[in-house]
Amino acid sequence: MDLQYKLHSEPFVFCSMRKSIFLEEDILLFFREPEGNTYVVTKENALAKKIPCKETWALITVETTTSLNAIGITAYISSILAQHKIPCNVVAAFHHDHLFVPFVKGSSALQILRE
Secondary structure (H helix, E strand, O other): OOOOEEEOOOOEEEEEEOOOOOOHHHOOEEEEEOOEEEEEEEHHHHHHOOOOOOOOEEEEEEOOOOOOOOOOHHHHHHHHHHHOOOOOEEEEOOOOEEEEEEHHHHHHHHHHHHO
16 A cells, blocks of 8 residues: 655643543544543643643554545554554544554654655
8 A cells, every 4th residue: 555644743642531621622632432532732731731741652644545434454554563562552533543642652653654
């Protein structure tokens, strides 16, 4: 697959809470689960709200337009990163897929994906 990737510079965190304490424009991702709502925000926004951040994540966007019914994109990307022992959480949005990898491995993950 010929995919183009972009690494975002700021670190992100995943937070779980019943009610948001964030401004809507500060939330990159929201997902409702029975145990609590998941919010993905920048580390800066989380720290401003005094939320402790144990893990930080780099965001890599697949700049190539992807389709929600495309077959194999997630498997393709995650298998490449798995071979290098890099965890990857994939979010498929309407136009693009987005990858969250440990922040300290963001640059190396981008390089691996571009090879």
